[in-house]
Amino acid sequence: MHPAPSVIFFTVFSGIGFGLLTFLGLGYPGVMGWTAFAFFAIAYVCAVGGLMSSTFHLGHPERALKAFTQWRSSWLSREGWCAVIALLVMAVYGMGLVFFGERWTILGLIGSVFSVLTVFTTSMIYTQLKTIPRWNSTATPAMFLSYAFAGGALLAGQITLAMALLAIAAVVQVFLWAQGDGALAGSGTSMATATGLGNIGSVRAFEPPHTGTNYLLKEFAYVVGRKHSQKLRIISIVLMAVLPIALLAASFSHMLALLAVISHVAGALVSRWLFFAEAEHVVGLYYGKR
Protein backbone atom coordinates (compact mmCIF):
# COMPACT_ATOMS: atom_id res chain seq x y z
CA MET A 1 0.00 0.00 0.00
CA HIS A 2 1.10 3.54 -0.71
CA PRO A 3 2.28 4.99 2.64
CA ALA A 4 0.51 8.37 2.49
CA PRO A 5 2.14 10.79 5.00
CA SER A 6 -1.25 12.29 5.91
CA VAL A 7 -2.61 8.90 7.05
CA ILE A 8 0.61 7.98 8.89
CA PHE A 9 0.53 11.29 10.83
CA PHE A 10 -3.18 10.91 11.44
CA THR A 11 -3.03 7.41 12.94
CA VAL A 12 0.09 8.08 15.05
CA PHE A 13 -0.92 11.46 16.49
CA SER A 14 -4.63 10.83 16.93
CA GLY A 15 -3.70 7.53 18.62
CA ILE A 16 -1.41 9.31 21.09
CA GLY A 17 -3.89 12.16 21.58
CA PHE A 18 -6.86 9.90 22.29
CA GLY A 19 -4.60 7.70 24.43
CA LEU A 20 -3.75 10.75 26.58
CA LEU A 21 -7.44 11.74 26.73
CA THR A 22 -8.24 8.21 27.95
CA PHE A 23 -5.91 8.65 30.92
CA LEU A 24 -7.02 12.23 31.62
CA GLY A 25 -10.65 11.10 31.63
CA LEU A 26 -9.84 8.44 34.23
CA GLY A 27 -8.10 11.04 36.40
CA TYR A 28 -4.48 10.09 35.69
CA PRO A 29 -2.79 12.46 36.38
CA GLY A 30 -5.32 14.07 38.73
CA VAL A 31 -4.52 17.59 37.58
CA MET A 32 -6.60 20.75 38.01
CA GLY A 33 -6.45 24.36 36.80
CA TRP A 34 -3.76 25.47 34.38
CA THR A 35 -1.78 22.23 34.70
CA ALA A 36 -4.90 20.43 33.45
CA PHE A 37 -5.20 23.02 30.67
CA ALA A 38 -1.66 22.19 29.51
CA PHE A 39 -2.38 18.44 29.45
CA PHE A 40 -5.67 18.90 27.59
CA ALA A 41 -4.05 21.28 25.12
CA ILE A 42 -1.40 18.66 24.24
CA ALA A 43 -4.07 15.96 23.88
CA TYR A 44 -6.26 18.14 21.64
CA VAL A 45 -3.34 19.27 19.47
CA CYS A 46 -2.42 15.62 18.84
CA ALA A 47 -5.97 14.28 18.39
CA VAL A 48 -7.43 17.16 16.37
CA GLY A 49 -4.19 17.70 14.45
CA GLY A 50 -4.24 14.02 13.51
CA LEU A 51 -7.87 14.18 12.40
CA MET A 52 -7.20 17.31 10.34
CA SER A 53 -4.25 15.61 8.70
CA SER A 54 -6.50 12.71 7.68
CA THR A 55 -8.67 15.08 5.66
CA PHE A 56 -5.66 15.98 3.48
CA HIS A 57 -5.89 12.66 1.68
CA LEU A 58 -9.55 13.21 0.80
CA GLY A 59 -10.35 14.17 -2.78
CA HIS A 60 -13.24 16.37 -1.63
CA PRO A 61 -12.69 17.43 2.01
CA GLU A 62 -15.50 20.00 1.66
CA ARG A 63 -17.98 17.10 1.68
CA ALA A 64 -16.47 15.49 4.81
CA LEU A 65 -19.65 16.05 6.88
CA LYS A 66 -21.45 13.49 4.71
CA ALA A 67 -19.16 10.88 6.31
CA PHE A 68 -21.30 10.96 9.48
CA THR A 69 -24.30 9.41 7.73
CA GLN A 70 -23.34 5.73 7.32
CA TRP A 71 -22.48 4.65 10.87
CA ARG A 72 -24.67 1.54 10.50
CA SER A 73 -22.30 -0.10 8.03
CA SER A 74 -19.06 1.90 7.77
CA TRP A 75 -16.21 1.84 10.29
CA LEU A 76 -14.92 5.12 8.86
CA SER A 77 -18.23 6.77 9.65
CA ARG A 78 -18.28 5.24 13.15
CA GLU A 79 -14.78 6.57 13.72
CA GLY A 80 -15.99 10.06 12.87
CA TRP A 81 -18.83 9.81 15.40
CA CYS A 82 -16.64 8.38 18.18
CA ALA A 83 -14.00 11.08 17.64
CA VAL A 84 -16.53 13.94 17.75
CA ILE A 85 -18.32 12.53 20.83
CA ALA A 86 -15.01 11.92 22.64
CA LEU A 87 -13.70 15.42 21.85
CA LEU A 88 -16.95 17.18 22.88
CA VAL A 89 -17.40 15.20 26.13
CA MET A 90 -13.75 15.63 27.08
CA ALA A 91 -13.97 19.37 26.32
CA VAL A 92 -16.78 19.75 28.88
CA TYR A 93 -14.94 17.53 31.37
CA GLY A 94 -11.74 19.53 30.81
CA MET A 95 -13.56 22.84 31.35
CA GLY A 96 -14.74 21.54 34.71
CA LEU A 97 -11.16 20.75 35.68
CA VAL A 98 -9.60 23.94 34.35
CA PHE A 99 -12.16 26.65 35.14
CA PHE A 100 -14.39 25.28 37.91
CA GLY A 101 -12.01 23.06 39.88
CA GLU A 102 -14.58 20.25 39.59
CA ARG A 103 -14.01 16.66 38.52
CA TRP A 104 -17.15 15.36 36.79
CA THR A 105 -16.18 11.70 37.08
CA ILE A 106 -19.00 10.29 34.93
CA LEU A 107 -18.21 12.66 32.05
CA GLY A 108 -14.51 11.72 32.26
CA LEU A 109 -15.42 8.06 32.16
CA ILE A 110 -17.69 8.52 29.11
CA GLY A 111 -14.95 10.57 27.41
CA SER A 112 -12.39 7.84 28.10
CA VAL A 113 -14.64 5.13 26.70
CA PHE A 114 -15.22 7.09 23.48
CA SER A 115 -11.50 7.91 23.21
CA VAL A 116 -10.74 4.17 23.29
CA LEU A 117 -13.58 3.53 20.83
CA THR A 118 -12.11 6.13 18.46
CA VAL A 119 -8.78 4.30 18.35
CA PHE A 120 -10.60 0.97 18.00
CA THR A 121 -12.81 2.18 15.13
CA THR A 122 -9.73 3.62 13.38
CA SER A 123 -8.06 0.22 13.62
CA MET A 124 -11.18 -1.52 12.30
CA ILE A 125 -11.03 0.54 9.09
CA TYR A 126 -7.85 -1.43 8.31
CA THR A 127 -8.76 -4.70 10.03
CA GLN A 128 -12.00 -5.16 8.06
CA LEU A 129 -10.20 -5.33 4.69
CA LYS A 130 -9.99 -8.94 3.53
CA THR A 131 -8.17 -7.60 0.49
CA ILE A 132 -5.11 -6.86 2.65
CA PRO A 133 -4.44 -10.13 4.53
CA ARG A 134 -1.67 -8.55 6.63
CA TRP A 135 -4.20 -6.19 8.25
CA ASN A 136 -7.13 -8.61 8.38
CA SER A 137 -6.27 -9.85 11.89
CA THR A 138 -7.31 -9.26 15.50
CA ALA A 139 -3.67 -8.29 16.12
CA THR A 140 -4.28 -5.04 14.16
CA PRO A 141 -6.71 -3.45 16.70
CA ALA A 142 -4.49 -4.85 19.48
CA MET A 143 -1.54 -3.01 17.96
CA PHE A 144 -3.37 0.31 17.51
CA LEU A 145 -4.81 0.16 21.05
CA SER A 146 -1.51 -0.86 22.67
CA TYR A 147 0.26 2.04 20.92
CA ALA A 148 -2.43 4.50 22.03
CA PHE A 149 -2.31 3.29 25.65
CA ALA A 150 1.51 3.31 25.74
CA GLY A 151 1.82 6.76 24.13
CA GLY A 152 -1.04 8.09 26.28
CA ALA A 153 0.52 6.79 29.52
CA LEU A 154 3.86 8.26 28.48
CA LEU A 155 2.39 11.72 27.88
CA ALA A 156 0.25 11.46 31.02
CA GLY A 157 3.46 10.96 33.03
CA GLN A 158 2.42 7.54 34.36
CA ILE A 159 6.02 6.29 34.45
CA THR A 160 5.74 2.71 35.69
CA LEU A 161 2.54 2.06 33.75
CA ALA A 162 4.07 3.58 30.60
CA MET A 163 7.09 1.27 30.86
CA ALA A 164 4.83 -1.79 31.08
CA LEU A 165 2.54 -0.59 28.27
CA LEU A 166 5.49 0.24 25.98
CA ALA A 167 6.77 -3.31 26.49
CA ILE A 168 3.31 -4.72 25.70
CA ALA A 169 3.09 -2.56 22.57
CA ALA A 170 6.47 -3.88 21.42
CA VAL A 171 5.37 -7.49 21.92
CA VAL A 172 2.06 -6.95 20.07
CA GLN A 173 3.92 -5.19 17.24
CA VAL A 174 6.45 -8.00 16.82
CA PHE A 175 3.60 -10.54 16.83
CA LEU A 176 1.73 -8.55 14.14
CA TRP A 177 4.86 -8.50 11.93
CA ALA A 178 5.52 -12.20 12.40
CA GLN A 179 1.91 -13.12 11.69
CA GLY A 180 1.66 -10.63 8.81
CA ASP A 181 4.65 -12.08 6.95
CA GLY A 182 2.70 -15.26 6.24
CA ALA A 183 -0.72 -13.63 5.92
CA LEU A 184 -0.96 -13.34 2.12
CA ALA A 185 0.23 -16.91 1.56
CA GLY A 186 -2.17 -18.13 4.25
CA SER A 187 -5.14 -16.20 2.91
CA GLY A 188 -5.74 -18.65 0.06
CA THR A 189 -5.79 -15.84 -2.50
CA SER A 190 -3.21 -16.29 -5.24
CA MET A 191 -2.79 -15.66 -8.96
CA ALA A 192 -4.53 -19.01 -9.46
CA THR A 193 -7.74 -17.92 -7.70
CA ALA A 194 -7.50 -14.33 -8.98
CA THR A 195 -7.55 -15.47 -12.60
CA GLY A 196 -9.43 -18.75 -12.10
CA LEU A 197 -6.84 -20.32 -14.41
CA GLY A 198 -4.97 -22.24 -11.73
CA ASN A 199 -6.52 -25.58 -12.65
CA ILE A 200 -4.88 -25.43 -16.10
CA GLY A 201 -1.37 -24.82 -14.85
CA SER A 202 0.91 -22.25 -13.29
CA VAL A 203 -0.15 -18.68 -14.08
CA ARG A 204 2.29 -15.93 -15.00
CA ALA A 205 1.48 -12.31 -15.82
CA PHE A 206 2.49 -12.07 -19.48
CA GLU A 207 1.54 -8.53 -20.39
CA PRO A 208 0.00 -5.78 -18.24
CA PRO A 209 -3.07 -3.92 -19.53
CA HIS A 210 -1.15 -0.68 -20.00
CA THR A 211 2.41 0.42 -20.66
CA GLY A 212 2.39 3.26 -18.12
CA THR A 213 1.38 3.28 -14.51
CA ASN A 214 -2.09 3.79 -13.05
CA TYR A 215 -3.98 4.51 -9.82
CA LEU A 216 -4.05 0.83 -8.85
CA LEU A 217 -0.29 0.37 -9.14
CA LYS A 218 0.49 3.63 -7.34
CA GLU A 219 -1.96 2.96 -4.51
CA PHE A 220 -1.73 -0.80 -4.01
CA ALA A 221 1.49 -2.16 -5.47
CA TYR A 222 3.93 -0.09 -3.42
CA VAL A 223 7.20 -2.03 -3.08
CA VAL A 224 9.92 0.52 -2.31
CA GLY A 225 11.54 -0.02 1.07
CA ARG A 226 10.64 -3.68 1.52
CA LYS A 227 14.30 -4.64 1.22
CA HIS A 228 15.05 -2.50 4.27
CA SER A 229 12.02 -3.64 6.21
CA GLN A 230 13.95 -5.79 8.71
CA LYS A 231 16.30 -2.91 9.57
CA LEU A 232 13.39 -0.49 9.84
CA ARG A 233 11.55 -2.90 12.12
CA ILE A 234 14.50 -2.98 14.53
CA ILE A 235 14.89 0.81 14.37
CA SER A 236 11.18 1.31 15.09
CA ILE A 237 11.11 -1.09 18.08
CA VAL A 238 14.24 0.49 19.57
CA LEU A 239 12.89 4.04 19.15
CA MET A 240 9.29 3.22 20.02
CA ALA A 241 9.82 1.08 23.13
CA VAL A 242 13.38 0.12 24.11
CA LEU A 243 14.88 3.62 24.29
CA PRO A 244 11.88 5.25 26.05
CA ILE A 245 11.82 2.42 28.65
CA ALA A 246 15.56 2.87 29.26
CA LEU A 247 15.19 6.65 29.57
CA LEU A 248 12.27 6.30 31.99
CA ALA A 249 14.12 3.68 34.03
CA ALA A 250 17.27 5.83 34.30
CA SER A 251 15.86 8.54 36.56
CA PHE A 252 12.90 10.86 36.24
CA SER A 253 13.49 14.30 34.86
CA HIS A 254 11.35 16.30 32.45
CA MET A 255 14.23 16.41 29.96
CA LEU A 256 14.54 12.61 29.85
CA ALA A 257 10.76 12.22 29.69
CA LEU A 258 10.64 14.61 26.73
CA LEU A 259 13.37 12.60 25.00
CA ALA A 260 11.38 9.42 25.70
CA VAL A 261 8.28 10.97 24.10
CA ILE A 262 10.21 12.16 21.02
CA SER A 263 11.83 8.77 20.63
CA HIS A 264 8.49 6.97 21.02
CA VAL A 265 6.78 9.17 18.42
CA ALA A 266 9.65 8.70 15.96
CA GLY A 267 9.51 4.92 16.44
CA ALA A 268 5.73 4.91 16.06
CA LEU A 269 6.02 6.88 12.80
CA VAL A 270 8.53 4.37 11.39
CA SER A 271 6.33 1.47 12.46
CA ARG A 272 3.24 3.05 10.89
CA TRP A 273 5.13 3.74 7.66
CA LEU A 274 5.97 0.02 7.57
CA PHE A 275 2.34 -0.84 8.37
CA PHE A 276 1.32 0.70 5.06
CA ALA A 277 4.42 0.09 2.93
CA GLU A 278 4.57 -3.62 3.76
CA ALA A 279 0.85 -4.29 3.31
CA GLU A 280 0.17 -6.38 0.22
CA HIS A 281 -3.18 -5.74 -1.50
CA VAL A 282 -4.44 -8.78 -3.43
CA VAL A 283 -5.07 -6.68 -6.56
CA GLY A 284 -1.29 -6.77 -7.04
CA LEU A 285 -1.75 -10.44 -8.01
CA TYR A 286 -3.45 -9.38 -11.25
CA TYR A 287 -0.26 -7.52 -12.13
CA GLY A 288 1.99 -10.41 -11.05
CA LYS A 289 3.42 -8.15 -8.36
CA ARG A 290 3.27 -10.47 -5.35
Add this chain to the structure above:
Amino acid sequence: MTTLPQSTNRKLGLVIDLDTCVGCHACVISCKGWNTENYGAPLSDTDAYGSDPSGTFLNRVHSYEVQPTQGEAQLIHFPKSCLHCEDAPCVTVCPTGASYKRVEDGIVLVNESDCIGCGLCAWACPYGAREMDAVEKVMKKCTLCVDRIYNENLPEVDREPACVRTCPAGARHFGDFADPDSHVSKLTAERGGMDLMPEQGTKPVNKYLPPRPKDTLSESAGDIDILAPYLEPVAQEAKGFLGWLDKTLEKL
Protein backbone atom coordinates in the same frame (compact mmCIF):
# COMPACT_ATOMS: atom_id res chain seq x y z
CA MET B 1 -27.45 3.76 1.92
CA THR B 2 -24.30 1.69 2.14
CA THR B 3 -25.94 -1.32 3.70
CA LEU B 4 -26.42 -3.95 1.00
CA PRO B 5 -29.90 -4.97 -0.13
CA GLN B 6 -31.04 -8.42 1.09
CA SER B 7 -31.74 -9.39 -2.49
CA THR B 8 -32.09 -7.66 -5.82
CA ASN B 9 -34.96 -8.07 -8.28
CA ARG B 10 -32.59 -8.68 -11.15
CA LYS B 11 -28.88 -9.46 -11.27
CA LEU B 12 -27.52 -7.70 -14.31
CA GLY B 13 -23.97 -8.54 -15.20
CA LEU B 14 -21.51 -9.81 -17.78
CA VAL B 15 -20.22 -13.14 -18.95
CA ILE B 16 -16.65 -12.91 -20.21
CA ASP B 17 -15.44 -15.73 -22.41
CA LEU B 18 -11.72 -16.28 -21.86
CA ASP B 19 -11.71 -18.80 -24.70
CA THR B 20 -12.91 -16.27 -27.25
CA CYS B 21 -11.25 -13.02 -26.15
CA VAL B 22 -8.51 -12.09 -28.60
CA GLY B 23 -7.02 -9.31 -26.46
CA CYS B 24 -7.74 -6.48 -28.90
CA HIS B 25 -8.64 -3.97 -26.13
CA ALA B 26 -11.60 -2.66 -28.17
CA CYS B 27 -13.80 -2.99 -25.05
CA VAL B 28 -11.32 -0.84 -23.11
CA ILE B 29 -11.47 1.92 -25.68
CA SER B 30 -15.23 1.88 -26.21
CA CYS B 31 -15.74 1.90 -22.43
CA LYS B 32 -13.44 4.88 -22.04
CA GLY B 33 -15.13 6.67 -24.90
CA TRP B 34 -18.70 6.16 -23.72
CA ASN B 35 -18.01 6.85 -20.06
CA THR B 36 -15.95 9.95 -20.74
CA GLU B 37 -18.66 11.51 -22.87
CA ASN B 38 -21.73 10.50 -20.90
CA TYR B 39 -22.84 9.84 -17.29
CA GLY B 40 -20.70 11.32 -14.50
CA ALA B 41 -17.29 12.95 -14.41
CA PRO B 42 -15.11 12.27 -17.48
CA LEU B 43 -12.34 9.67 -17.19
CA SER B 44 -9.25 11.83 -17.13
CA ASP B 45 -5.83 11.26 -18.61
CA THR B 46 -2.77 12.93 -17.14
CA ASP B 47 0.40 13.62 -19.10
CA ALA B 48 -1.28 11.83 -21.99
CA TYR B 49 1.36 12.80 -24.56
CA GLY B 50 4.29 13.08 -22.15
CA SER B 51 6.80 10.67 -20.69
CA ASP B 52 4.62 9.37 -17.85
CA PRO B 53 1.09 8.93 -19.18
CA SER B 54 -1.60 7.67 -16.82
CA GLY B 55 -5.37 7.56 -16.96
CA THR B 56 -8.59 6.30 -15.45
CA PHE B 57 -10.14 3.22 -17.04
CA LEU B 58 -13.16 1.19 -15.92
CA ASN B 59 -12.13 -1.87 -17.88
CA ARG B 60 -8.65 -3.24 -18.48
CA VAL B 61 -7.36 -6.29 -20.34
CA HIS B 62 -4.56 -8.32 -18.78
CA SER B 63 -2.76 -11.18 -20.53
CA TYR B 64 -1.58 -14.29 -18.73
CA GLU B 65 0.62 -17.19 -19.70
CA VAL B 66 -0.53 -20.49 -18.23
CA GLN B 67 1.93 -23.38 -18.29
CA PRO B 68 0.31 -26.81 -17.80
CA THR B 69 2.45 -29.57 -16.29
CA GLN B 70 2.49 -31.22 -19.74
CA GLY B 71 2.16 -29.60 -23.11
CA GLU B 72 2.42 -26.13 -24.52
CA ALA B 73 1.90 -22.88 -22.60
CA GLN B 74 -1.35 -21.04 -23.31
CA LEU B 75 -1.80 -17.30 -23.63
CA ILE B 76 -5.06 -16.03 -22.18
CA HIS B 77 -6.39 -12.50 -22.52
CA PHE B 78 -8.26 -11.43 -19.46
CA PRO B 79 -10.63 -8.42 -19.46
CA LYS B 80 -11.42 -7.17 -15.97
CA SER B 81 -14.01 -4.64 -14.81
CA CYS B 82 -16.44 -4.34 -11.88
CA LEU B 83 -18.08 -7.71 -11.12
CA HIS B 84 -21.13 -6.06 -9.44
CA CYS B 85 -20.74 -8.40 -6.45
CA GLU B 86 -23.79 -9.50 -4.46
CA ASP B 87 -21.79 -9.05 -1.28
CA ALA B 88 -19.90 -5.97 -2.41
CA PRO B 89 -17.32 -4.95 0.21
CA CYS B 90 -16.78 -1.61 -1.54
CA VAL B 91 -20.35 -0.54 -0.71
CA THR B 92 -20.41 -1.25 3.02
CA VAL B 93 -17.14 0.56 3.77
CA CYS B 94 -18.34 3.84 2.21
CA PRO B 95 -18.79 6.45 4.96
CA THR B 96 -20.99 8.84 2.98
CA GLY B 97 -23.52 6.62 1.24
CA ALA B 98 -22.07 7.56 -2.16
CA SER B 99 -21.55 3.87 -3.04
CA TYR B 100 -24.67 1.77 -3.32
CA LYS B 101 -26.07 -1.38 -4.87
CA ARG B 102 -29.38 -0.95 -6.67
CA VAL B 103 -32.29 -3.09 -5.50
CA GLU B 104 -33.94 -3.12 -8.94
CA ASP B 105 -31.06 -4.59 -10.96
CA GLY B 106 -28.07 -5.13 -8.64
CA ILE B 107 -25.81 -2.58 -10.36
CA VAL B 108 -23.16 -1.10 -8.02
CA LEU B 109 -22.92 2.65 -8.55
CA VAL B 110 -21.22 5.73 -7.10
CA ASN B 111 -23.13 8.94 -6.51
CA GLU B 112 -20.29 11.25 -7.44
CA SER B 113 -21.71 14.33 -5.74
CA ASP B 114 -21.60 12.50 -2.37
CA CYS B 115 -18.12 10.96 -2.83
CA ILE B 116 -15.46 12.52 -0.59
CA GLY B 117 -12.65 10.71 -2.42
CA CYS B 118 -11.36 8.84 0.64
CA GLY B 119 -10.44 5.83 -1.50
CA LEU B 120 -11.54 3.23 1.06
CA CYS B 121 -13.89 1.48 -1.41
CA ALA B 122 -10.97 0.91 -3.79
CA TRP B 123 -9.01 -0.57 -0.87
CA ALA B 124 -11.92 -2.91 -0.13
CA CYS B 125 -12.25 -4.18 -3.72
CA PRO B 126 -10.05 -7.22 -4.40
CA TYR B 127 -10.39 -6.85 -8.18
CA GLY B 128 -9.05 -3.33 -8.70
CA ALA B 129 -12.38 -2.38 -10.25
CA ARG B 130 -12.47 1.10 -8.75
CA GLU B 131 -10.08 3.87 -9.68
CA MET B 132 -9.84 7.33 -8.15
CA ASP B 133 -9.87 9.88 -10.92
CA ALA B 134 -6.70 11.97 -10.67
CA VAL B 135 -8.42 15.14 -11.89
CA GLU B 136 -11.99 14.88 -10.59
CA LYS B 137 -10.89 13.33 -7.24
CA VAL B 138 -13.95 11.07 -7.11
CA MET B 139 -14.16 7.29 -7.37
CA LYS B 140 -14.93 5.94 -10.82
CA LYS B 141 -16.20 2.47 -11.62
CA CYS B 142 -18.10 0.46 -14.22
CA THR B 143 -21.78 1.47 -14.26
CA LEU B 144 -22.70 -1.45 -16.54
CA CYS B 145 -23.50 1.46 -18.88
CA VAL B 146 -26.63 2.24 -16.90
CA ASP B 147 -27.13 5.20 -19.25
CA ARG B 148 -27.26 2.88 -22.29
CA ILE B 149 -29.14 -0.21 -21.16
CA TYR B 150 -32.35 1.70 -20.27
CA ASN B 151 -31.86 4.49 -22.82
CA GLU B 152 -34.89 4.65 -25.12
CA ASN B 153 -33.19 7.25 -27.28
CA LEU B 154 -30.85 4.54 -28.53
CA PRO B 155 -31.81 1.86 -31.05
CA GLU B 156 -32.67 -1.34 -29.18
CA VAL B 157 -29.56 -3.10 -30.48
CA ASP B 158 -27.39 -0.54 -28.69
CA ARG B 159 -29.07 -0.95 -25.30
CA GLU B 160 -26.26 -2.99 -23.82
CA PRO B 161 -22.93 -1.99 -22.25
CA ALA B 162 -20.49 -0.36 -24.68
CA CYS B 163 -17.89 -3.10 -24.10
CA VAL B 164 -20.37 -5.83 -25.07
CA ARG B 165 -21.68 -3.90 -28.07
CA THR B 166 -18.20 -3.33 -29.44
CA CYS B 167 -16.53 -6.71 -28.84
CA PRO B 168 -15.62 -8.01 -32.32
CA ALA B 169 -15.05 -11.55 -31.08
CA GLY B 170 -18.32 -11.97 -29.18
CA ALA B 171 -16.40 -12.64 -25.99
CA ARG B 172 -18.66 -10.48 -23.81
CA HIS B 173 -22.31 -11.11 -23.00
CA PHE B 174 -24.76 -9.02 -21.00
CA GLY B 175 -27.88 -10.24 -19.24
CA ASP B 176 -29.83 -11.04 -16.08
CA PHE B 177 -28.33 -13.79 -13.93
CA ALA B 178 -31.47 -13.93 -11.76
CA ASP B 179 -33.33 -15.42 -14.74
CA PRO B 180 -32.22 -19.06 -15.18
CA ASP B 181 -33.39 -18.99 -18.83
CA SER B 182 -31.37 -15.92 -19.77
CA HIS B 183 -28.58 -16.12 -22.34
CA VAL B 184 -25.94 -15.44 -19.66
CA SER B 185 -27.32 -17.99 -17.17
CA LYS B 186 -27.34 -20.69 -19.84
CA LEU B 187 -23.82 -19.86 -21.00
CA THR B 188 -22.58 -19.98 -17.40
CA ALA B 189 -24.22 -23.36 -16.83
CA GLU B 190 -23.00 -24.87 -20.14
CA ARG B 191 -19.42 -23.68 -19.97
CA GLY B 192 -18.78 -23.87 -16.22
CA GLY B 193 -18.69 -20.12 -15.61
CA MET B 194 -16.52 -19.31 -12.61
CA ASP B 195 -16.08 -16.63 -9.93
CA LEU B 196 -12.83 -14.72 -9.50
CA MET B 197 -11.32 -14.99 -5.99
CA PRO B 198 -14.30 -16.92 -4.55
CA GLU B 199 -12.46 -17.15 -1.21
CA GLN B 200 -12.87 -13.39 -0.76
CA GLY B 201 -16.59 -14.00 -0.21
CA THR B 202 -17.75 -11.21 -2.52
CA LYS B 203 -20.14 -13.40 -4.56
CA PRO B 204 -19.43 -11.71 -7.89
CA VAL B 205 -22.31 -11.53 -10.39
CA ASN B 206 -20.05 -11.43 -13.47
CA LYS B 207 -18.87 -14.88 -14.54
CA TYR B 208 -15.77 -15.92 -16.48
CA LEU B 209 -15.92 -18.82 -18.92
CA PRO B 210 -12.68 -20.83 -18.70
CA PRO B 211 -10.71 -21.55 -21.90
CA ARG B 212 -11.82 -24.73 -23.63
CA PRO B 213 -9.30 -27.62 -23.52
CA LYS B 214 -6.76 -27.38 -26.33
CA ASP B 215 -6.89 -29.79 -29.29
CA THR B 216 -4.17 -32.42 -29.18
CA LEU B 217 -2.42 -33.86 -32.23
CA SER B 218 -2.18 -37.64 -32.25
CA GLU B 219 -0.81 -39.53 -35.24
CA SER B 220 -2.72 -42.70 -34.46
CA ALA B 221 -6.01 -40.82 -34.63
CA GLY B 222 -5.12 -39.82 -38.18
CA ASP B 223 -4.76 -36.16 -37.36
CA ILE B 224 -1.60 -35.94 -39.48
CA ASP B 225 -2.53 -35.25 -43.09
CA ILE B 226 -1.71 -37.98 -45.60
CA LEU B 227 0.20 -35.44 -47.67
CA ALA B 228 2.46 -34.57 -44.75
CA PRO B 229 5.31 -36.90 -45.85
CA TYR B 230 5.63 -34.89 -49.09
CA LEU B 231 6.37 -31.81 -46.98
CA GLU B 232 9.59 -33.35 -45.64
CA PRO B 233 12.67 -31.26 -46.56
CA VAL B 234 13.97 -32.43 -49.96
CA ALA B 235 17.65 -31.58 -49.61
CA GLN B 236 18.84 -33.81 -46.77
CA GLU B 237 22.55 -33.49 -47.39
CA ALA B 238 24.63 -30.93 -49.20
CA LYS B 239 26.29 -32.13 -52.46
CA GLY B 240 28.84 -30.81 -54.93
CA PHE B 241 31.03 -27.86 -54.03
CA LEU B 242 28.97 -26.95 -50.92
CA GLY B 243 29.14 -30.58 -49.78
CA TRP B 244 32.93 -30.58 -50.16
CA LEU B 245 33.20 -27.22 -48.33
CA ASP B 246 31.02 -28.55 -45.51
CA LYS B 247 33.14 -31.68 -45.08
CA THR B 248 36.41 -29.73 -45.27
CA LEU B 249 35.27 -27.19 -42.69
CA GLU B 250 34.11 -30.03 -40.41
CA LYS B 251 37.63 -31.53 -40.53
CA LEU B 252 39.34 -28.30 -39.50
